[in-house]
Amino acid sequence: MLKTWTVLVVAALTAGCGITYRQPIYQGNLLDARNVEQLQPGLTKRQVLLLLGSPSVADPFHADRWDYIASERTGRAGRTQIKNFTLHFEGDTLARWEGEYFAKRDEELAAEMRKFGNLPRERDRDRRRR
Numbered sequence: 801m802l803k804t805w806t807v808l809v810v811a812a813l814t815a816g817c818g819i820t821y822r823q824p825i826y827q828g829n830l831l832d833a834r835n836v837e838q839l840q841p842g843l844t845k846r847q848v849l850l851l852l853g854s855p856s857v858a859d860p861f862h863a864d865r866w867d868y869i870a871s872e873r874t875g876r877a878g879r880t881q882i883k884n885f886t887l888h889f890e891g892d893t894l895a896r897w898e899g900e901y902f903a904k905r906d907e908e909l910a911a912e913m914r915k916f917g918n919l920p921r922e923r924d925r926d927r928r929r930r
Contacts, residue, residue, distance in 0.1 A: 826902075828856050828870035831885060833903040839887075843894040848887060855887075864889040870902055 835851045843851075848866070855866035868885040885899040 824872055824874045826870065826872050829853060829868040829885075829901075830870055831868060831901045831903075836885075836901065836903075839894065839897060841894055841896065844892050845889060845894075848894055852887075864891075868899075868901065872902060 829852070831852055838851055839848070852868060856869040857867040859865060859867075866887040866889070868887075869882065870885075871880055871882045873880040883900040883902060885897065885901040887897045888895050
C-alpha cells in the first residue's frame with residue numbers, strides 16, 4: 801500500500817513540474833528560407849504562389865498585398881511569437897517585400913517529426929520516383 805502511494809505522489813509531482821515534453825505549436829505559413837531567397841522584383845503572382853504557397857491573408861480590399869503570418873507557442877502558458885512577412889505587388893508583378901518569418905523552423909520541425917515516423921524519409925521519396 802505504501803509503494804502505491806509513493807508511486808502516485810511521485811507521478812503527481814513530476815507531471816506538473818515541467819519535466820514532460822511540450823511540443824511547440826505552429827500555425828500559419830512556415831516559409832522555407834531557400835524559397836524566400838529566390839524572391840526578386842518582377843516575379844508574377846503565379847510565380848510567387850509557386851514559391852511560397854498561398855498567403856494567410858489575401859485582403860480583397862488590398863489585392864496588391866499578400867501577408868504570410870505565422871505564430872509559434874510552446875505549452876499552454878508559453879509566450880506566443882507572431883511573425884508577419886508581407887509582399888507588395890504593382891499590378892501582377894512583385895515590387896518589394898518586408899517583415900520576418902521563421903527561417904529554419906520548417907526544417908527543424910520536419911527533422912523532429914521524422915524521429916516519430918510522421919514524415920517520409922528522404923531516401924523513401926527517392927525510391928518512389930524511380
